[in-house]
Structures are given as C-alpha cells and as structure tokens.
Amino acid sequence: MEGEFTNIIKVWVSVFASLSYCYLIARRIPKGKLRLLSLIPNFCLFFIVPLKFSSFHLRGFTALFLAWLANFKLLLFAFGQGPLSLDPPMPLIPFIFVASLPIKTKNQSPTPIDSSKDNPSPLSTLMNYAIKVILLAVVIRSYDYEQYFHPRILGFLYCCHIYFCVEITLATVAYMARLILGLELEPTFKEPYLSTSLQDFWSRRWNLMVPKILHPTVYEPTRCLATHLLGNESESVPRILAILNTFLVSGLMHELLFFYIGCWHPTWKTMFYFVLHGSCLAAEIAAKKALANRWQLHPAVSCLLVNGFLVVTVSWLLLSEFVRYLLVTHGISEFKALVGFI
Structure with a gap:
C-alpha cells in the first residue's frame, strides 16, 4: 500500500506538469491542427500513467479520469471548445483540476440551474x-x-x-x-435508482460528467454530419444516429477501462451492453415522440421497469466479466488492505 501512495505522487506530479504545459504553452498556439499536434505527448502520457498502479481500483479510476475524460477535454481544448477554453481563461490551478478530474464548475453550464434541486x-x-x-x-x-x-x-x-x-x-x-x-x-450523480426512463438514467442521473463530455465530442459532431449528409427533412434520423454512435464510443472507452482494470483481452460484452442500451434508448425516444404524451406509465412502474432492465443487463453482460477474472475477490482484498492501512 505504501508503494501505491508513492505511485500516486509520481503520477499526479507528471499530470500537473503536463497540464501546466497545456496552460502555459499549448494555449498560446492557434487552435486547430497545430495545437492538436502540440498536445500529442499529453494524450500519450494520459494513456500510459494508469498502468503505473498495481491496484485495479487505482488503474480503473485513473484511466477514467485521464485516459478517457482528460483526453476528451484536451481534444476539445485543441479546437478552442469545451470546459478548458473559457473566455476569459480560468487560472492555472482550476484549469488543472477541471482537466484532470471528473468535475465541472456550475458557471460553465449553458443552461440555468435550479438551486433548490x-x-x-x-x-x-x-x-x-x-x-x-x-x-x-x-x-x-x-x-x-x-x-x-x-x-x-x-x-x-x-x-x-x-x-x-x-x-x-x-x-x-x-x-x-x-x-x-x-x-x-x-x-x-443524481440518485440514478430514481430514473423513470433510460433517457433519464443516462442523460440526467448516472455519472453525469461522462455524458457532458460525450455530447460535444461525439453526439453533436455525429448529428451535424448526419444532418449535412441526409438533409434537414428528418430531424429524428440524425438524432438516432448520434445516440447510437455516442453509445458505441462509450462502449469502446469502457472496453478500454476494463483492459486497464483487468489487463485481459476484450470479449466485447461491454461493447454489446452499451450498443444494446443505445438502441433501446433510441427506441424509447422514438416511442415517446410517436405517442406524444398521449399515454405513459405511472412513474413508480416505469422506475421499477428501468431498474429491472439495468440490473438484468448488467448482470448478464458486465458482471460475468468481473466474476470471470475474480475482480470481486481482488476488490474485497484491496478494500480490506486499505482499511488495515488506515
């Protein structure tokens, strides 16, 4: 456990130095291809540093923070978009925190926020x-x-x-x-077990930093491209294609996370899980539009159905991987080691 704390210090010192470079040097390079090229060392570093840890909890969360979310934020930053490209720019320390952690300051939100909720x-x-x-x-x-x-x-x-x-x-x-x-x-998080639909679960309640970064990096570009290719006659088709592509990318990134966690060859069950949920979400949105609020289930019933669907699909497609590679057993031993160290 002491060795892992040493690794934590080494990793986050390197992350601090890397993001300081982004703030002090790369930010002054004109946005576009030149800035993207200047950020390639950062992308490579963030893909490598999770492997520094022997604990699969630390590998998994570091991969989520850096290999996925931070790299997507830097991709937006390269083109002058996203939470790292505010005008006026945020100070250095907030820049590093927002870039490297799954957080978002409220003043970055384009929509008003109900403080009571x-x-x-x-x-x-x-x-x-x-x-x-x-x-x-x-x-x-x-x-x-x-x-x-x-x-x-x-x-x-x-x-x-x-x-x-x-x-x-x-x-x-x-x-x-x-x-x-x-x-x-x-x-x-916003109490995901209270979700009354898949759209409510994935867009408004579960791990909200992931959809907030997938929306500008995957959903919007896909929707704009589909609209450009198919024309403006049908708004639903580009939206459905954008949803499917977003879940496809999310599935790929979760496969990458599981590679970091267990260092095993992918079975693509995780990919199928997200493709399945993306397809069901697209069907749900199409059904809502067709019904136009003429008929809907009671919230308690829809909540039970959504949670049941989530538990069944997670147990069927995701948990089998955890059990197969004894990650539950290793996870319990890591928790006990942490408690003993404390």
Whole structure:
C-alpha cells in the first residue's frame, strides 16, 4: 500500500506538469491542427500513467479520469471548445483540476440551474453519503456468506457494490476539489435508482460528467454530419444516429477501462451492453415522440421497469466479466488492505 501512495505522487506530479504545459504553452498556439499536434505527448502520457498502479481500483479510476475524460477535454481544448477554453481563461490551478478530474464548475453550464434541486442542505447530503458508505460496508461484509446466496441475489449485490463504489469515489473527489477551488461544482450523480426512463438514467442521473463530455465530442459532431449528409427533412434520423454512435464510443472507452482494470483481452460484452442500451434508448425516444404524451406509465412502474432492465443487463453482460477474472475477490482484498492501512 505504501508503494501505491508513492505511485500516486509520481503520477499526479507528471499530470500537473503536463497540464501546466497545456496552460502555459499549448494555449498560446492557434487552435486547430497545430495545437492538436502540440498536445500529442499529453494524450500519450494520459494513456500510459494508469498502468503505473498495481491496484485495479487505482488503474480503473485513473484511466477514467485521464485516459478517457482528460483526453476528451484536451481534444476539445485543441479546437478552442469545451470546459478548458473559457473566455476569459480560468487560472492555472482550476484549469488543472477541471482537466484532470471528473468535475465541472456550475458557471460553465449553458443552461440555468435550479438551486433548490442541485443544492440540498449539507446535512442531508452528509446523511445520504453516510448511508451509502454503510451500505457499501454491509455489501462487502456479506460476501463472507456468498455461498448461501442465490446467484441472482449475489448479482444484485455486485450491482450495488459497483454503484456505491463509483458514486462514493467520484463524490469524494468532487468534494475535495470543491474545498480546494472554493467553487460550486455540478453534481456527478443524481440518485440514478430514481430514473423513470433510460433517457433519464443516462442523460440526467448516472455519472453525469461522462455524458457532458460525450455530447460535444461525439453526439453533436455525429448529428451535424448526419444532418449535412441526409438533409434537414428528418430531424429524428440524425438524432438516432448520434445516440447510437455516442453509445458505441462509450462502449469502446469502457472496453478500454476494463483492459486497464483487468489487463485481459476484450470479449466485447461491454461493447454489446452499451450498443444494446443505445438502441433501446433510441427506441424509447422514438416511442415517446410517436405517442406524444398521449399515454405513459405511472412513474413508480416505469422506475421499477428501468431498474429491472439495468440490473438484468448488467448482470448478464458486465458482471460475468468481473466474476470471470475474480475482480470481486481482488476488490474485497484491496478494500480490506486499505482499511488495515488506515
């Protein structure tokens, strides 16, 4: 564990130096192909540094932060777009934090934000995450008795494990960044288990920093290209193509994350999972447009259906990879090692 802390220091010192170069030098290069060429060393570095860690938790989250999100932000930055290309430019330290972490300051949002919904009281937020930490501990402890659980119950526990682990980690990172920067940040999760549709889940509730970066880098370019090629006669076809391509890219990036986590050859089940969800989301949007709000399910029923679909597809396509490579077992041992170190 001590060696991993040394690796953390080395990795983030290199990230700090790399992003300082982007801010002090690359930013002065005219946006476009020249700036993109100047950022190639940064792209390469961010693809390599996750492999520095032996812990698959650290490899996975570092790959999400740097190999995926940071590289996509730098791609937008190369063409004068995205959260790193504000006018006037943000100071150096916020630039580094926004570039390297899954955070977004609220003043970057082009749409008004309802403070009553996005700013719950500190006490309620604390209680919310305290409950989730306790539930994660209960889930991890329950693995000691997994031989007594039905496989479907065990699959449900794995889903809870992934959700609690990802949300608590990203919320902790965002909280620390907010303390250091002194800025209000947009939430990373909005209670995804309350989703009433796939569109609600993927666009408004689950790991919001990912759709916020996929929208300008994949969705909008695909939609504009499809509109240019197909004309303006049909708005729905370019939108559906953009959705499918966005989920395709997301599937590819998740395959890359799983390569970092387990260092195994892809089986493409993860890709199929996201293609399936993208297709279902496109069908859902088309159905909503066809029905035009003439008929809809009760929110409680739709919430149960969405969560059931998510649990079934995750158990079918994603958890089999975790079980196959014993990542759950390794993950529990890493949690216990961290607790022992603390």
